[in-house]
Amino acid sequence: MDFDLTEEQRLLQDSVARLLTDRYGFEQRKAFMQSPEGWSKEIWAQYAELGLLGLPFAEDEGGFGGSNVETMLVAEQLGKAIALEPWIPTVVTGGGFLRHGATAELRAELVPQIAGGELRLAFAHTERQSRYDLNDVATTAKRDGSAWVINGRKGMVIHGDSAGKLIVTARTAGGQRDHKGIGVFLVDATGPGVTRRGYRTVDGQRAAEVEFSGAQAEAVLGSPEDGLPLVDQVVDETIVALAAEAVGCMQVAHDMTIDYMKTRKQFDRPIGSFQALQHRAADMLVQLEQARSMSYFAAMGVEERDPVERRKNMASVKVQIGRSARFVGQQSIQLHGGIAMTMEYAAGHYFKRLTVNDAMFGDADYWLRYLASSGGLVAAA
Known part of the structure; x- marks a missing residue:
């Protein structure tokens, strides 16, 4: 299967990454958090300029015409910045309800407002x-x-x-x-x-x-x-974004930990030279890559037309993402030591976002029980 991105997808990924790298440093994020809204209206306007707020909507309705792959790419970059703006609630979840449940007249009224940054859901x-x-x-x-x-x-x-x-x-x-x-x-x-x-x-x-x-x-x-099937479909699509956001958080948590292990010294040696800690860092990488694979699977598995099979697909995504997030977050805190528990250092903030992300629409334990009660992801022969 071809996992290569198209030129347009790479351009989207690079544009979002560049914006967040330039405008969303850790100190800037803390300032955004203290604003009356708790996030940046200026950054929200730039999301609109990049087309991120109209991403999943049809082009003839004023949107970008993006797929779940584009949603995954944007959400991963937002996860790397632990962004505070309401992109997932408005664009992915709210947008999903409009795309699947609203009349054409209602979409014609609301989608331009969402894409322009004027309306949040x-x-x-x-x-x-x-x-x-x-x-x-x-x-x-x-x-x-x-x-x-x-x-x-x-x-x-x-x-x-x-x-x-x-x-x-x-x-x-x-x-x-x-x-x-x-x-x-x-x-x-x-x-x-x-x-x-x-x-x-x-x-x-x-x-x-x-x-x-x-x-x-x-x-x-x-x-x-009979609106529950609509809710289930939109929640499954939201899980795609949450999975990708978690992968972005885990990537930064892993990178921060490796950098810290290279510079923090004990017994006149970088702690990264100790084999036991190298093994823990390697295990973090394994969990990160397993989560990344499941994020790709989420973007494809949510397209399953059978709602029962689609729900099993997304349950398996939540299980692996949740387990990986817990492991990577805990190891990042442990390998950093006491500094990771302070509000002034970013590692703890990534772990907090991963913890909240896991709890959204059901944590790993909840979805594991669901899979067990429904016969597992793949039915026994």
């Missing part, structure tokens, strides 16, 4: 009791004439405090954990009946607790009675 799905189960939805949506009125609470809405519109899962029928009776709704984040409380997450991103009290939806994305 956030996916409000997690509830206190739901943990990683996308079908566990207690928030309700009731018809009021031709409109839908939403009541309930959502937690850990990534970048929900700065989003202009929220994509909300709400129950229209059935019991709290039924797979049927779930709708996906577009809600004005600043509209009546919506209350947000923003906060900073452990890895420096922003999130929000959101309460809906009689909030009226602007649109329904997909079927209001």
Whole structure:
């Protein structure tokens, strides 16, 4: 199989890498984190200039027409910078709901705003009791004439405090954990009946607790009675971006550790000369390359048309990425020693992002249990 990038893909990768190298140093990132939004509006505008905000949308809708491969390439570079901007929630997750669930008229209205950097989206799905189960939805949506009125609470809405519109899962029928009776709704984040409380997450991103009290939806994305398949598809596509972001984080964590081992001396020798530490660094590299392979697999495996097989593909990606991320992050902290635990040094920040990344939409243990209960990635003969 040919894994070579096209000329356009290499140009995209190089353009993003150059922007982040020039404008997203560790000290600059700390300044962005202290801004009112918690990220850089100036960098967001440059994402728009590069076409990154319209990446997955069709060209005739004002987008770039990119595939999951382009998503993977951009997300990996953002991971290397542990970027703070809401690119994945807006472009990958929010964009996925619009591409697969919105009408042509709604896409014509919103896609140019997203691509131009004017509109940001956030996916409000997690509830206190739901943990990683996308079908566990207690928030309700009731018809009021031709409109839908939403009541309930959502937690850990990534970048929900700065989003202009929220994509909300709400129950229209059935019991709290039924797979049927779930709708996906577009809600004005600043509209009546919506209350947000923003906060900073452990890895420096922003999130929000959101309460809906009689909030009226602007649109329904997909079927209001059977929206879970749409949610599953978009989450699987988001896993592609999360996997690539984690690979970018692991690459930098590994490189930082190797450089440190070459310069840090003990007993008048660089610690990288000690064989035991060389073995640990080699194991880090093995885990990194396994994760990179699974990131490539994610970009291809998400194209599987059978939703059951596609979900197995992405479950295997989450398992390996999560395990690799934990190993690489822990070894980076251990091999750096106490300095890695300080806020002033980057190593710990990469490990924090890897930890949050693993927990997004289910950690490695959750997806391993899923694979075990579903017969494994490859069915036994």
